[in-house]
Amino acid sequence: MRHQIVPVTPFEQNCTLFWCEKTRQAAVIDPGGDVDRILAALAAEGLTLAKVLVTHGHIDHAGGVATLVARTGVPIEGPQAEDAFWIDAMGQQSRMFGFPDTAPFTPDRWLVDGDKVRFGEVELDVLHCPGHTPGHVVFFHAPSRLAQVGDVLFQGSIGRTDFPRGDHATLIASIKDKLFPLGDDVAFIPGHGPMSTLGEERRYNPFLSGRFG
16 A cells, blocks of 8 residues: 655645555545645546545545545545534534635445445554544554554644543543554554654653653
8 A cells, every 4th residue: 555645724734645556546534625636646646536534523634525525426434423513513614714615524434443444455444533533533554554543643742632522531542542552663644744653652752651641
């Protein structure tokens, strides 16, 4: 499997392309906006979009889903159903954060912990990692030792928990009980900012070492 990060929206959100090298089938994870840019990246690599994957319902991650699907006809998978209230409020989110008016959507498949997502010959493991939002999921490709973690974990930081139904203790438990057991060697793409590894964050992230709570 190969991947490419396509920064989108004024929040520089890491929309991510994952694709199968053999079939050129691809998934777009978190198309928060700038749909033309995402489609151009797919075309430049000669990829066929197979599905849209969503880690959680915040607008910078999901604001372009309805438009992308309207233009491509592909199915939507994720997040977990507890984030439905965020997706239903997409229009309200767009006004709150100064985005163009954004339509809600209904995933073709709500995901739960332990699910598998497939495109081409690629299989991703789904981990339900609540805390930033209640329905947040993470996508992990075990053969590549690569995860897309959305806004659960960042290089040197963690997801904020002051939005509705966010919970700090739940987020820390998701990181320590779901992500860290994957292994220190696992590289991850966060929702914003540079990549890191789980080992680096386990050892040095101040929010996980006790320094900042």
